[in-house]
Amino acid sequence: MLKPLLLFIFTFSLASFARAGELAPPWQLTTQDGKPVSLAQYKNKPVILHFWATWCPYCKRLQPKLSELQKKYQASGIEILAVSFNEDEGAKPQDEIYARGYDFITAVNGEAVANLYGVRGTPTTFFIKRSGEVIYRSNSSDISNPKLELAVQEIIKN
Numbered sequence: 001m002l003k004p005l006l007l008f009i010f011t012f013s014l015a016s017f018a019r020a021g022e023l024a025p026p027w028q029l030t031t032q033d034g035k036p037v038s039l040a041q042y043k044n045k046p047v048i049l050h051f052w053a054t055w056c057p058y059c060k061r062l063q064p065k066l067s068e069l070q071k072k073y074q075a076s077g078i079e080i081l082a083v084s085f086n087e088d089e090g091a092k093p094q095d096e097i098y099a100r101g102y103d104f105i106t107a108v109n110g111e112a113v114a115n116l117y118g119v120r121g122t123p124t125t126f127f128i129k130r131s132g133e134v135i136y137r138s139n140s141s142d143i144s145n146p147k148l149e150l151a152v153q154e155i156i157k158n
Contacts, residue, residue: 018116018117018118018126018134018137019118019134019137020134020135020136020137021133021134022133022134023131023132023133023134024039024047024049024117024126024128024132024133024134025039025116025117026038026039026040027039027112027113027116028040029083029107029108029109029110029113030107030108030109031094031105031106031107031108032092032093032094032095032106032108033094037081037105037107039081039128039132042079042081043132044130045077045078045079045130046076046077046078046079046127046128046129046130046152046155046156047078047079047080047081047126047127047128047155048066048069048070048078048079048080048081048125048126048127048128048152048155049081049082049083049117049125049126049127049128050062050063050066050080050081050082050083050104050123050124050125050126051082051083051085051110051114051117051119051122051123051124051125052082052083052084052093052122052123053084053085053086053087053091053093053122054084054087054088054091054092054093054096055087055088055091056122056123058122058123058141059122059123059141060100061141061143062123062125062140062141062143063097063100063102064143065143065148066080066104066125066148067080067101067102067104069148069149069152070104072152073152073153073156076156077156078152078155078156079104080102080104081104081105081107082097082104082105082106082107083106083107083110083113083114084106084107084108084109084110085109085110085111085113085114085119085122086111086114086122087108087109093106093108094106094108121139123138123139123140123141124137124138124139125137125138125139125148126138127151127152127154127155128155129154129155129157130155130158135151135154135155136150136151136154138151
C-alpha cells in the first residue's frame, strides 16, 4: 500500500512542474519594496523567467548574458523577470540587480514559486512564449551556450 501511495505522490508532484511545451504556472509574489509582481503582468510578452539568489556565483555569471539578450532583442518586447529564493537573511536582491547595472524586476521570497516550477538549484531559467508556453528550461550558467539565444529567438516569434 505504501509503494503505490508514494508513486502517486511522486507522479502528482512531477505533473505540477513547468516543462517545455506546457503553460507556465501562474504565480504572484512581491518585490523587495512590497509591490505585487506576477507572471500575469507579462501576459502576451516573451519572458525570460530567471530563478536566482544573491549568494550564487553562477547566477551572477549568467545575468550579463541574459541582459545582453534582452537588449539585443528589445524591439520584440522581451522581458526578464527574476525570482529570488533561498536568500540569506537581510539580502536585498533588487538592490544588487540595480547596483550591477541591470533593470529587470526581482520578486523576493520565491521559494513556493520555485517549488511550483520544480526548481531545485540556481540558476534555473525558463524561456516563455507570448502564449505562456514554456519553450526551454536551463540550469546552466554557461554564457557561451548557444541554446540561450536560440530559446530567445523562439519565444519572440509571434
